[in-house]
Amino acid sequence: MDAPVLELRGVSVKGRQQPRLDQVQLSLHAGERLALLGPSGAGKSTLLAVANGLLQADQGQVLWGGEALSRRPRIKRRQQRQIGTLWQDLRLIEELSVQQNLNCGRLAQWGWPKALLNLLLPIETEACAAALRQLDLDPALLAQSVGQLSGGQRQRVAIARLLRQDPLLWLADEPLSSLDPRLAGELLQLLLEQTAAPRALVMSLHRPDLLAGFSRVVGLREGRILFDCAPEQLEPQALQRLYAGSTTP
Amino acid sequence: MKIAPPLQVLIPAGVILPLALVLPGLCHGGGWELIGAFAEAALHPSLDPVVVDSLLRGLGVTVGVALLSWCLSLLLGLLLGLASSRLIWSTLSGTALPAELLRRFLAIPRSIHELIWGLLLLQVLGLQPAVAVLAIVIPYGALVARVISDQLDALPDQTLKALLSAGSAGPAALLTAMGPPLLPGVVSYGGYRLECALRSATLLGVFGLGGLGNELLLTLQSLEFRELWSGLWLLLAVMLSLESLIRALRQRWGLANRFGQAQPGVGRQGREILLLLGLLLPLMLAISHSLGIEPAALLHWQPLPPLHSQHWQEALALPWGRLIGNTLLLTVLSACLAVGGAPLLLLLVAPWRLAQPLLRLLWALGRLWPPPLTALLLLFVFKPGIWTAALALGFHNLGILGRLLLEGAESCSGAAEDALHGQGVGARVALLYGRFSALARSYLAYGAYRSDVILRETVVVGLMAGTGLGTQLQESLSSFAWDQIALLLVAYAALTLVGEDLSDRARRRLL
Numbered sequence: 043m044d045a046p047v048l049e050l051r052g053v054s055v056k057g058r059q060q061p062r063l064d065q066v067q068l069s070l071h072a073g074e075r076l077a078l079l080g081p082s083g084a085g086k087s088t089l090l091a092v093a094n095g096l097l098q099a100d101q102g103q104v105l106w107g108g109e110a111l112s113r114r115p116r117i118k119r120r121q122q123r124q125i126g127t128l129w130q131d132l133r134l135i136e137e138l139s140v141q142q143n144l145n146c147g148r149l150a151q152w153g154w155p156k157a158l159l160n161l162l163l164p165i166e167t168e169a170c171a172a173a174l175r176q177l178d179l180d181p182a183l184l185a186q187s188v189g190q191l192s193g194g195q196r197q198r199v200a201i202a203r204l205l206r207q208d209p210l211l212w213l214a215d216e217p218l219s220s221l222d223p224r225l226a227g228e229l230l231q232l233l234l235e236q237t238a239a240p241r242a243l244v245m246s247l248h249r250p251d252l253l254a255g256f257s258r259v260v261g262l263r264e265g266r267i268l269f270d271c272a273p274e275q276l277e278p279q280a281l282q283r284l285y286a287g288s289t290t291p
Numbered sequence: 292m293k294i295a296p297p298l299q300v301l302i303p304a305g306v307i308l309p310l311a312l313v314l315p316g317l318c319h320g321g322g323w324e325l326i327g328a329f330a331e332a333a334l335h336p337s338l339d340p341v342v343v344d345s346l347l348r349g350l351g352v353t354v355g356v357a358l359l360s361w362c363l364s365l366l367l368g369l370l371l372g373l374a375s376s377r378l379i380w381s382t383l384s385g386t387a388l389p390a391e392l393l394r395r396f397l398a399i400p401r402s403i404h405e406l407i408w409g410l411l412l413l414q415v416l417g418l419q420p421a422v423a424v425l426a427i428v429i430p431y432g433a434l435v436a437r438v439i440s441d442q443l444d445a446l447p448d449q450t451l452k453a454l455l456s457a458g459s460a461g462p463a464a465l466l467t468a469m470g471p472p473l474l475p476g477v478v479s480y481g482g483y484r485l486e487c488a489l490r491s492a493t494l495l496g497v498f499g500l501g502g503l504g505n506e507l508l509l510t511l512q513s514l515e516f517r518e519l520w521s522g523l524w525l526l527l528a529v530m531l532s533l534e535s536l537i538r539a540l541r542q543r544w545g546l547a548n549r550f551g552q553a554q555p556g557v558g559r560q561g562r563e564i565l566l567l568l569g570l571l572l573p574l575m576l577a578i579s580h581s582l583g584i585e586p587a588a589l590l591h592w593q594p595l596p597p598l599h600s601q602h603w604q605e606a607l608a609l610p611w612g613r614l615i616g617n618t619l620l621l622t623v624l625s626a627c628l629a630v631g632g633a634p635l636l637l638l639l640v641a642p643w644r645l646a647q648p649l650l651r652l653l654w655a656l657g658r659l660w661p662p663p664l665t666a667l668l669l670l671f672v673f674k675p676g677i678w679t680a681a682l683a684l685g686f687h688n689l690g691i692l693g694r695l696l697l698e699g700a701e702s703c704s705g706a707a708e709d710a711l712h713g714q715g716v717g718a719r720v721a722l723l724y725g726r727f728s729a730l731a732r733s734y735l736a737y738g739a740y741r742s743d744v745i746l747r748e749t750v751v752v753g754l755m756a757g758t759g760l761g762t763q764l765q766e767s768l769s770s771f772a773w774d775q776i777a778l779l780l781v782a783y784a785a786l787t788l789v790g791e792d793l794s795d796r797a798r799r800r801l802l
Contacts, residue, residue, distance in 0.1 A: 094713045115642070115717075122715030133710040137296045137728040146724060150715035157720045161295035207714055 045108030073239030126209030147206030296731035304631025322671035332516035353502035360427035368435020628685030657690025
């Protein structure tokens with residue numbers, strides 16, 4: 043069997059009063075779509091930050107495709123290309139056009155000259171248009187500034203940027219939390235469609251009613267995993283224990 | 292083809308290409324060992340008590356001149372700013388005409404660099420401590436006046452109208468409605484002027500008006516580099532402490548930083564601000580006393596010689612086209628080196644954590660090192676001319692713009708840059724896309740303002756590096772050719788006023 047796309051072995055991250063992550067054990071294989079549930083402050087964002095390499099674990103090991111992140115910058119960057127994140131605030135660059143933002147997905151592969159050329163001329167237009175079409179967006183948007191897009195269009199452009207990056211591991215930090223139910227359903231469907239094998243998805247969620255389509259659900263509370271099972275095996279009592287004493291969901 | 296904002300900030304750095312081409316031809320062969328000795332002396336400054344004592348006394352004079360001229364220019368600027376406010380005149384007398392006239396008149400003292408004021412006052416008043424102070428107060432007062440009247444006129448006036456319609460007297464209504472919102476902007480700008488005053492006081496010292504600048508020039512001319520560095524490190528310590536103090540006060544009072552000239556919000560610590568302002572008066576008296584300033588001595592003017600009509604022809608025959616052309620070229624080259632150099636250097640060192648503190652140190656040295664001294668140092672290895680002058684002026688302004696760029700970069704969100712790092716993008720490209728995108732417009736707007744200041748400063752290096760109106764001014768001053776001096780001042784004033792207008796337009800387009 044291939045190495046897991048992501049593996050966390052006894053990962054702990056210290057916090058001010060209690061650990062943000064405490065001995066977390068998790069492995070994710072190609073084609074798996076994992077929903078991460080938990081109340082606010084449970085450690086979901088910390089787990090995602092450890093998973094995309096921006097935060098270093100104080101204890102334990104994190105492996106991507108069976109390898110730890112290298113200390114050598116060049117190799118580390120090559121490894122990080124395989125990790126794509128959909129941020130809650132999307133992190134699109136407002137001052138650039140849609141096309142330039144989409145091409146940001148390729149910056150890690152490009153050298154300096156091409157990165158500069160992207161700020162000067164529309165490049166790789168066909169690939170960008172294809173990414174937009176895949177998400178039912180009009181390629182005419184390419185020349186527009188990101189600031190002119192509607193909320194729904196912005197979400198899709200952020201996913202299209204991930205398509206341009208083409209990572210194996212897709213991480214999404216509560217991408218549905220500020221959306222109306224219809225838009226949230228559409229976006230979720232899009233993400234699930236795009237993350238078939240060899241890709242894999244980890245998405246943190248606030249809403250246990252949106253688990254259809256995920257292959258696994260993990261409950262995180264006070265930095266520890268409370269349950270890790272298929273959504274259909276998730277019992278209401280487990281959810282109650284997860285959210286006990288908190289105002290969410 | 293449309294150039295995206297992050298690339299726009301790098302375009303001025305294109306000036307490095309022609310510079311690289313002309314630089315080998317500029318070298319005159321000798322002097323490299325002097326540059327080496329200068330660099331090495333940085334690590335071994337002189338600790339001789341006699342030297343340190345003399346430098347400390349010089350530093351005391353420079354800081355005293357800076358503080359006193361800063362206080363006086365704020366006071367003068369506040370009064371003139373209120374007197375040239377359209378809002379105040381139209382509220383009190385129904386017409387804004389006097390404000391307009393005063394604004395036009397104030398453009399003249401503002402457009403002439405403090406160094407020229409210093410050299411002129413030296414002719415009129417003779418060498419006395421008050422000359423340096425006055426030389427700074429005149430242009431700074433006019434600058435502060437403009438900023439205050441602009442800020443006052445740009446404030447929303449609904450509260451004022453409400454008070455007036457409720458029957459309040461004009462002056463009381465103005466003070467109540469406009470005073471509190473005006474104060475934070477004035478204080479924030481005032482802090483920035485103190486940094487400028489310290490730089491100006493050092494510069495005036497280089498030209499013989501007393502203080503540490505004079506010591507620095509003498510040690511450089513006598514090649515006593517270790518003593519020179521003792522003075523530089525002292526000045527650096529004072530400048531960095533002052534900058535940190537101002538930054539800390541800005542944060543404490545919730546004021547906007549200088550970058551992008553953002554509109555500040557209402558300060559929270561009004562009482563503290565007013566208390567400090569109240570302390571300025573005794574401070575001014577104490578400094579005047581210690582500098583030995585005698586107000587009575589300012590009344591003894593040496594009359595200027597009469598201007599004879601036959602001399603005008605000679606003055607008009609100066610090569611005006613070349614002088615003005617060189618001055619403008621010097622401005623453009625220096626501005627490009629400074630505006631484009633700061634982001635370029637920041638990008639180049641981005642992958643190395645240790646390099647950034649070194650870059651900060653280099654920029655701090657650039658800020659405090661008066662441009663004429665840099666020009667003198669460069670003359671050890673390069674021939675005099677526009678490029679040498681541009682390097683000196685560019686290096687000084689690079690220090691100022693570099694600090695502002697870093698402040699701006701630190702105050703804006705790093706989320707986009709982090710996101711790019713997380714997907715494996717290298718440090719330089721992540722900085723360019725992730726941070727420069729958001730900073731570009733406000734940075735370039737500040738660059739436009741700075742270019743206008745650089746145009747004014749060309750006189751400073753012109754006096755040393757042999758180019759443009761500054762060099763001619765020095766020749767005319769040393770031959771007491773007052774007709775030439777008068778025409779040169781008019782030319783300078785006209786150029787800087789046009790430059791000011793152009794940079795204002797550029798800024799309005801960018802922001």
